Amino acid sequence: GENVEQHPSTLSVQEGDSAVIKCTYSDSASNYFPWYKQELGKRPQLIIDIRSNVGEKKDQRIAVTLNKTAKHFSLHITETQPEDSAVYFCAGGRYSTLTFGKGTMLLVSP
């Protein structure tokens, strides 16, 4: 089955800095890679996703890149704000069966 590794486990940045979270996957057949933001005790919220036929996708301050050859994908958040503080999960898979990374706790200090 799919195995998704996520790094780092914690990330602290200053407000206004950029944050990058990286994930690798093992199953070359995986074709869907969403990123979720989860605040404590709440449901994960989809923030951006990318499919295997695209190399990069951007939505305002958030961007995701995918390297199918190397089997890794990354989340980039620019101009971070305190409200970006949360746990971020990457996931990968196909036909909607997702395997999640272990999560990255992002802390943005004012």
Add this chain to the structure above:
Amino acid sequence: GAVVSQHPSWVICKSGTSVKIECRSLDFQATTMFWYRQFPKQSLMLMATSNEGSKATYEQGVEKDKFLINHASLTLSTLTVTSAHPEDSSFYICSAKKVDTIYFGEGSWLTVV
């Protein structure tokens, strides 16, 4: 986005009793729903895939007789934790697929005392 609702949000039960958690897709039909368990400060672990009108598919290591899943309609899947024990205390969350995007329910906190 689509709405997936879970009930209850919080439940406390005595050890040895059973607890049912409902997952509903409010504005779309979901032939497939997914159940996850999340322990504090850990990731989401897929427990099973719930298929409308057929048996659920369980992940390795998940006891199907303990975690009963029923998906009797296109908008409702239920997870029943049978003979619950304190180690079953966790955050249980469901998700459903609409077209090609996964949406999560609010989650249910289960505490077994």
